[in-house]
Amino acid sequence: MEQKNKIALVTGGSRGLGKNAAYKIAAKGFDVIITYRSKKEEAEAVVAEIEATGVKAAALQLDTGITKSFDGFITQLSATLKDKFGKDQFDFLVNNAGIDAASPFAQTTEEDFDNLFNIHFKGVYFLTQKSLPLIADGGRIINISTGLTRFATPGYAAYASMKGAIEVFTKYLAKELGARKIAANTVAPGIIETDFTKRAFEQHPQLHDYMNSITSLGRVGVPDDIGGVIAFLCTEDARWINAQRIEASGGMFL
Numbered sequence: 001m002e003q004k005n006k007i008a009l010v011t012g013g014s015r016g017l018g019k020n021a022a023y024k025i026a027a028k029g030f031d032v033i034i035t036y037r038s039k040k041e042e043a044e045a046v047v048a049e050i051e052a053t054g055v056k057a058a059a060l061q062l063d064t065g066i067t068k069s070f071d072g073f074i075t076q077l078s079a080t081l082k083d084k085f086g087k088d089q090f091d092f093l094v095n096n097a098g099i100d101a102a103s104p105f106a107q108t109t110e111e112d113f114d115n116l117f118n119i120h121f122k123g124v125y126f127l128t129q130k131s132l133p134l135i136a137d138g139g140r141i142i143n144i145s146t147g148l149t150r151f152a153t154p155g156y157a158a159y160a161s162m163k164g165a166i167e168v169f170t171k172y173l174a175k176e177l178g179a180r181k182i183a184a185n186t187v188a189p190g191i192i193e194t195d196f197t198k199r200a201f202e203q204h205p206q207l208h209d210y211m212n213s214i215t216s217l218g219r220v221g222v223p224d225d226i227g228g229v230i231a232f233l234c235t236e237d238a239r240w241i242n243a244q245r246i247e248a249s250g251g252m253f254l
Helices: 016-027 040-051 067-085 110-134 157-176 198-203 207-213 224-232
Strands: 007-010 031-036 057-061 090-095 135-144 183-189 245-248
Touching: 007 016, 007 067, 016 031, 016 040, 016 090, 016 224, 031 040, 031 067, 040 057, 057 067, 067 110, 090 110, 110 135, 110 157, 135 157, 157 183, 183 224, 198 207, 224 245
Parallel strands: 007 031, 007 090, 031 057, 090 135, 135 183, 183 245
Antiparallel strands: none
């Protein structure tokens, strides 16, 4: 039996893969805190749905691209843990929040690059660092990467480079936090149908059929294909998985 009063923090948990992960983690009996950037109503709806299943949930505002806001967020998180959950620490950090910003290498602006860097690497790096005192010994850190670190698709040089950094960072987390029995792993989805990829599918009507054709299981992924993998990594069944990149792409570009 899992210890039911463990808590997961899922960044970007109000929509897309983060929302699905929050649901799947809650289905394991764990309590969940999600963050949202701007759409408070969406986040509150996710919290209500999770709490309807009998576990506790909360939502906090956070822009993971603004590292100067992290001290204030950690203070708020600490208060929420005490007030809502009666605890001083949480157990699982899921660094999921992100943006999609495809652009050919030759046309990528420094502003585009910096935005991706701040959200997908710098923000993850320092939010994890700031969270360390609040992560319980024996906890888990799960970082979200992408299949694009293994195969190259034009337009994602900057995005995939940030995720490549995340994969290296995850190994260092596993090494340096091992003394606290904290495991760190990366989940690398293939292309998934969410609002994150909606624009790409709309701009390229042939993309859907193409992605189906190069995926061994014959279809584009959906959030349900990923959330369960993230939730699994929070369980005791996954306790000996550490420093791993787990690709969940249905077998793209094999």
